[in-house]
Amino acid sequence: MAKLLILYDSQTGNTEKMAEAVAxxxxxxxxxxxELKYFARPEELAEADAIIFGSPTxxxxxxxxxxxxxxxxxxxxxxxxxxxxxAFGSYGWSGEAPEQILEILKNRFGMQTIExxxxxxxxxxxxxxxxxxxxGKTVAEEIVSK
Ligand SMILES: Cc1cc2nc3c(=O)[nH]c(=O)nc-3n(C[C@H](O)[C@H](O)[C@H](O)COP(=O)(O)O)c2cc1C
Numbered sequence: 001m002a003k004l005l006i007l008y009d010s011q012t013g014n015t016e017k018m019a020e021a022v023a024x025x026x027x028x029x030x031x032x033x034x035e036l037k038y039f040a041r042p043e044e045l046a047e048a049d050a051i052i053f054g055s056p057t058x059x060x061x062x063x064x065x066x067x068x069x070x071x072x073x074x075x076x077x078x079x080x081x082x083x084x085x086x087a088f089g090s091y092g093w094s095g096e097a098p099e100q101i102l103e104i105l106k107n108r109f110g111m112q113t114i115e116x117x118x119x120x121x122x123x124x125x126x127x128x129x130x131x132x133x134x135x136g137k138t139v140a141e142e143i144v145s146k
Contacts, residue, residue, distance in 0.1 A: 025136030
């Protein structure tokens, strides 16, 4: 069964709401196994067909748990080449993290990214959660059609 990993960090719950909506959208495609969690080891990343990362922006950056996960994957040289990748996150004023994640997925890991990343100001509203559901569904459909 095709596998989609959704990995996220959230300190005050805004990105978490987005993550849950992304997972809900992805789960509407029944032939894809969807796992939503904070952390995955490099081997788990390598086993997934698609990985969606969620990080809020703190101090103009991706938060540490997500950054460390990406660095560990780079260090262990897992092959993520050609897998589907996407990114989302909540922000307050500058919102760099989701775009930074996409850059890393593309340039460091050679993943095929779904663009644009979804960035939402503070707490997501209903319509914005719908955008998140759509992202999850799009990525799940993409794996199935591959
Ligand atoms: C200490 C601190 C630093 C922050 N730095 C940034 C920043 O550099 N750029 C930005 O867009 N938002 C910044 N924010 C706002 C958060 O990204 C915003 O509150 C977001 O909704 C948090 O998401 P979360 O609930 O998933 O943790 C900062 C917030 C705090 C408390």
